[in-house]
Structure formats: C-alpha cells, structure tokens
Amino acid sequence: MSAPHVFLVAAERSGDLLGAGLARELRSLTADKVRLSGIGGTAMAEQGIESAISIDGLSILGWIDGLKAYSRVKQAVSEAVDAILTAKPDVVVLIDSWGFTLRVAQGVRAADPAIRLVKYVGPQVFATRPGRAATLAASVDELLTILSFDAPYYEAHGLPVTFVGNPTLERLPRGNGAAFRTRHGITADEAVLVVLPGSRPSEIRRMMPPVVEALKRLTRDHADLRLVLPVADPVAGQVDAAIAVHPVLQSAIRVGETEKADAFASADLALACSGTVVTELATAGVPTITGYKLGWITWGLVRAFNLLKTPHISLVNIAADARLVPEIIQLKCTGKVLADEVERLLDDPVRRAELSVRLQAVTSEMRGSGQASRRAAEAVLAGLD
Known part of the structure; x- marks a missing residue:
C-alpha cells in the first residue's frame, strides 16, 4: 500500500499551529510513512511542509475586512484549489478560517468529489449563525471538533463529527x-x-x-x-x-x-x-x-x-x-x-x-x-x- 497523501490547509497563525501539531502526529503514527503537503505558515514549514501558496493577507475577521480583501481571497482560493487538484491527495484537512477554507472545500468538491475533505475546527454555531452547520455539512465529509458540545449542531445535518479536544490546552x-x-x-x-x-x-x-x-x-x-x-x-x-x-x-x-x-x-x-x-x-x-x-x-x-x-x-x-x-x-x-x-x-x-x-x-x-x-x-x- 502506498503512503497516504494528506494535504493540510491553514490560512492564519492559529490554524498554522494546529496544522503543525497534526503533521507531527501523522508522521509519528505512520512511522513517517505519510506524504504531507499543504498551505500554511512558519509552524507548518518547521514540520517540512512548504506552502504551495502564500497565506499573506488571509487572516481576516469581519465583514468590512472581508470585502476589502475579497479579490485577494478569491485569488488565493483559486490558487489553493489548483494546488490541491495538482497534488491529488487522498485527503484534504481544512483548518479553521471559516470563509477561506469553506470556499476551498467547495471548489475541490466541485472539481473532484473523490478527494476526501475533513474540516478541523468548525465555526462556533452555538454562538452565532447556526445556518453555517448545514453549509459545512454539504461541503465536507467529516468535522474534527475541539469542543465537546459541538456535535449535535452538525450531526443534525448528517455531518459525522469526531471530538478530538483542544490542542491549544496542550501546546x-x-x-x-x-x-x-x-x-x-x-x-x-x-x-x-x-x-x-x-x-x-x-x-x-x-x-x-x-x-x-x-x-x-x-x-x-x-x-x-x-x-x-x-x-x-x-x-x-x-x-x-x-x-x-x-x-x-x-x-x-x-x-x-x-x-x-x-x-x-x-x-x-x-x-x-x-x-x-x-x-x-x-x-x-x-x-x-x-x-x-x-x-x-x-x-x-x-x-x-x-x-x-x-x-x-x-x-x-x-x-x-x-x-x-x-x-x-x-x-x-x-x-x-x-x-x-x-x-x-x-x-x-x-x-x-x-x-x-x-x-x-x-x-x-x-x-x-x-x-x-x-x-x-x-x-x-x-x-x-
């Protein structure tokens, strides 16, 4: 069996750190028999993952910042989807960064439904905009959540959820x-x-x-x-x-x-x-x-x-x-x-x-x-x- 190919996507510092921790454990569990590639920052680079595109300008919060950065995000989404389709991984793990990673997931799903898509950290639908749960369920195959009370919000829409815990508390x-x-x-x-x-x-x-x-x-x-x-x-x-x-x-x-x-x-x-x-x-x-x-x-x-x-x-x-x-x-x-x-x-x-x-x-x-x-x-x- 060939080594599994995992593609990690992170667009800001918190996701970059989560991606680095995930990469380290994937190597450990497979005795380093895993292919890792992705999009991220310096933390993932330290784990040997050279970012396929630059994530500069993608750390965005709020409507106005989102509108100002629209052209940058649109370009980055297109570049990210192209990088994933070129890499042909077995699974893509989309880490945090709701707006950016959702659009990447939708782009990959439309182009190649065979690629498995996993979201790592979902939007906090318990706090705001519960409709995002249905949107995510239609876009990915599984959610890895860091919050123990997340599951019911997403499982109601048919999305499998695995509670893994919060790496921030161990990092x-x-x-x-x-x-x-x-x-x-x-x-x-x-x-x-x-x-x-x-x-x-x-x-x-x-x-x-x-x-x-x-x-x-x-x-x-x-x-x-x-x-x-x-x-x-x-x-x-x-x-x-x-x-x-x-x-x-x-x-x-x-x-x-x-x-x-x-x-x-x-x-x-x-x-x-x-x-x-x-x-x-x-x-x-x-x-x-x-x-x-x-x-x-x-x-x-x-x-x-x-x-x-x-x-x-x-x-x-x-x-x-x-x-x-x-x-x-x-x-x-x-x-x-x-x-x-x-x-x-x-x-x-x-x-x-x-x-x-x-x-x-x-x-x-x-x-x-x-x-x-x-x-x-x-x-x-x-x-x-």
Missing part, C-alpha cells in the same frame, strides 16, 4: 517564570503585566489604541509595574511600528514566541485581545482581562440581527458558564475601562490567586484526556481506511 509548555524574571532584570517586588494586543492585522489596528492608552494610565499610577510584550510572528512588523511611536511600549520587554511560556509563567496578570491566547493564558493560570473591537458595520449587523447567541465570547467563560475573564467589548473597550479592570485585579492578590486556580481547573476539564493532535491524526487516518 504551551510549562514556563519558567523565575528564569524569565532573572533574564530580564525583573525584581521579586515588581508586578508583571503581559500584554497581547492581537495576532491579526485588523486586531492590532483596532486594539492597539485603547491598549496603549490603558498602559499609559497603568504605568503612571504603578511605578512597580513591568510590561511584557510577547509578539506573534504574523504581526511583528505592525507591533514594532507601534513600539517605534509609543514610548509606553518602548518601556515594555518585547519577546518573541519562543519566550511566551516563560513570560506567562512570570506574569501576575494579562491584558489580551480576545482569541486563542486567552485560552493559553487560562491554561497557565494567568488572570486575564480581554478586550475586542469589531469593525463598526460588522458590529452593527451583529447587533441588528442578534447574531450573538451566547453571553460570553471567551471559550473559558463559555465552558465555565461564568465570567472568569472580564470581557470588554466594542464601545466599552476604551483605555480607561481596560486600565480600571486591570487595576482592580492588580490591587487584589487574593482574587488573582482564586482566579488562577479556577482557570486551570476549567481548562483541565476542557482538555479531557489530552493528546488532541494525536486524536485528530488518528481520525484523519481512520477516514482513509
């Missing part, structure tokens, strides 16, 4: 906070605030102004506060441009993703753009304030059509059914409000300790039996059998 190694503090000259009596303004260009654009204003207020009132700025690779240029013009960011300790685990372990609390990183922080037990701002037209549509069906936006809060992570959204997401929320926790070490324990307990339940990437790889190979 971040246990960091060495003491070593990080020593390495960067942070004393024991200084408080560390980890600042993460986003991993998409649109997030940096919208979140950086209120984050900068919050940091100005916090550093003015707390001389013993040290700022740590872990920077995601896809937005490093944007963040560095912001550092160049904002003195408060110049006072921060800027680190790359290789130091992220140590930075989290050193932290007393965090200020973060809502997203995967909030779950990572919770796994590390870091009390966090999260904020988010959509484009105004997107936000108007969300409000006008009541598209948000859950009282929380953070997976940790959804899983706990409690606001363990304060969520500061849209109009409320100002520098003053963010600073006030951070200060409230900064001045309450007892509350921070309680939150740290609860966050780790919730993410432990979300993790389940662990080895999510391996279970995803097993599911992909089982589908080929």
